[in-house]
Amino acid sequence: MRLRETCRIISQEYDGVVPRDPVDLIKLPGIGRYTAHAIASFAYNLPHPVLDTNIKRVWFHHYPETVDMKESDLIEFASQFIPEGESRVWHTALMDYGAVELTMSKSNIRINAKQSQFR
Numbered sequence: 001m002r003l004r005e006t007c008r009i010i011s012q013e014y015d016g017v018v019p020r021d022p023v024d025l026i027k028l029p030g031i032g033r034y035t036a037h038a039i040a041s042f043a044y045n046l047p048h049p050v051l052d053t054n055i056k057r058v059w060f061h062h063y064p065e066t067v068d069m070k071e072s073d074l075i076e077f078a079s080q081f082i083p084e085g086e087s088r089v090w091h092t093a094l095m096d097y098g099a100v101e102l103t104m105s106k107s108n109i110r111i112n113a114k115q116s117q118f119r
Helices: 002-013 022-026 033-043 053-062 071-079 087-101
Strands: none
Touching: 022 033, 033 071, 033 087, 053 071, 053 087
């Protein structure tokens, strides 16, 4: 239902073009900060930090001081590393590195991610 409503809004209010700005994306039903940043980064190659479980594990492994950071502070920290014009490549590499090389069993870094309920 949220996807349908989001599509309707994009069609009517954005002339059928998915917004680029995470501020606009977050206003759409069912889109939170992670998804907004992922769309901006992967679809539009914009420098917005994407922080999934695998990427967080990379930051925590290489920068232990980030482990206790609030999410907003980690976003600010991570944003300084995104190479100009390479956001989608950067985040894909971080995801792959975290998923293949820095798995929980190899790194012993457990991420306590809480998934919100789908409604």
